[in-house]
Amino acid sequence: MSKRNTGKMVEKHMEKVGPIPRYIFDEKIYKDRLGAVDDALLAIKPTDFGKNFTLGGEEKWYSEDPCHKLVKVVREITEEGAEVFLNESICDDIGLRIADRLEKEMDAKDLLLLILRSRGALASRALEQLGLRVFMRGEFVSALVEELNELRPPERHEAQGSVLKVNHQGHPTRTVGLRELQGGVTRTPMECGVLYIPKVEKFPLVDGFFFVNSPRRTLVGLQMTTASAHHTTTSTVRQFTECLAAYFNGWEESSRDMSWEIICVQHAGSTPMNDWRRCDFVNTENLSEDEKEIVAFWDGKVHQYQFVLTRDFVNKIGEMRAQ
Known part of the structure; x- marks a missing residue:
């Protein structure tokens, strides 16, 4: 060998x-x-x-x-x-x-x-x-949506609740691991009710994600962090969409009318994230049309929510199970 x-x-x-x-x-x-x-x-x-x-x-x-x-x-x-x-x-x-x-x-x-x-x-x-895995538990999702803090850019005045607040049953019920793209992967159909968890380090933008069809077609991305959040870049968003195109059949077509939600889950000991996460240009001196489209999409179709996991919230879950 x-x-x-x-x-x-x-x-x-x-x-x-x-x-x-x-x-x-x-x-x-x-x-x-x-x-x-x-x-x-x-x-x-x-x-x-x-x-x-x-x-x-x-x-x-x-x-x-x-x-x-x-x-x-x-x-x-x-x-x-x-x-x-x-x-x-x-x-x-x-x-x-x-x-x-x-x-x-x-x-x-x-x-x-x-x-x-x-x-x-x-x-x-x-x-x-x-x-990531507690998102497969209905009692967790039902309690979570009541605690979500929507983060909006300064120019967006109208609030929008998460799709999970209307559709509690839209949470995933099983996991599928996403293997490394190097060496090639077989594309599969996008499925609702599935929590997709990358099995690779440094997967761009999110730690896991799932799709919801109702009340609107939405990709729900999950970010798990103990640190205060930082802004993202157009190159990171592009890498994420390229990964999705490689993993799923028909991503380019089905994603055109799809909105995104990003839920940032923070540990109780972390610095709370209170502001909208921008999508910044990589090179402001030489902007491409692709970068402009990514920023326009981010500002117009991406909704961000923050949740801090506390002991009070855990006690609330326990009370729900006892009822």
């Missing part, structure tokens, strides 16, 4: 089982490890989720525990300067699979509590991996 092919093989193996040398250079050993990871996920009992698989759990574990194949210990310095050791998934792919298991085994309130309990650098990972 050439060095180039060997490099690709090793990279693929690391994506699935983590950067552990003993498991990534030999195909048979890698497959055995991958099978062990699958078995470890299946072997987890519901009582385990609150201990080791909460993206920041502090429980000690032993040699026979399946979590050895799924999580690693990371060192972190708190804001007060204290040294702590926390559990984190070995790699992003395993982290996504753990999040899928958490979503299936736990109710919305417990998922949200896990996010709030995560600390420091792990809080952003918890918010991204678990925060």
Whole structure:
């Protein structure tokens, strides 16, 4: 095998089982490890989720525990300067699979509590991996739409509620992962009721998205952040639409009369986002017609909403379930 092919093989193996040398250079050993990871996920009992698989759990574990194949210990310095050791998934792919298991085994309130309990650098990972999945829970969406804060540009005076406020049932009910475009992908039809989650790092503009048909055809993009939001650029929006065109059949035609909503979900400990996020030109001295069209679309058809996850909101979810 050439060095180039060997490099690709090793990279693929690391994506699935983590950067552990003993498991990534030999195909048979890698497959055995991958099978062990699958078995470890299946072997987890519901009582385990609150201990080791909460993206920041502090429980000690032993040699026979399946979590050895799924999580690693990371060192972190708190804001007060204290040294702590926390559990984190070995790699992003395993982290996504753990999040899928958490979503299936736990109710919305417990998922949200896990996010709030995560600390420091792990809080952003918890918010991204678990925060996306709670959008599949009807009680969460019903409560969320009442708390959304619409962010409008100065020239837009008329408020517009989210499509989810009118259509509570428009939330997704299952997830589909979007693999990396490099090497080519097979286009699929756009489906409502599906939460699309990119399986690639640095996916442009959003962390996940879904489509709603009623009361208006809308792409709902989800941004999970612990930091104060920053403005976007025409190149980022262009990259996002190019990705959608590569993933979905007929994107160019179906997107013409489609509005966008972007919901920014923030951790309680982050700086609140209170202002409209602009779409800035990359080069103001040499504006292309394409860039002008993107900014016009952003200013005219994109609606932005902000939501801060707090303990009071989580308690509200608990009260809804008790009724």
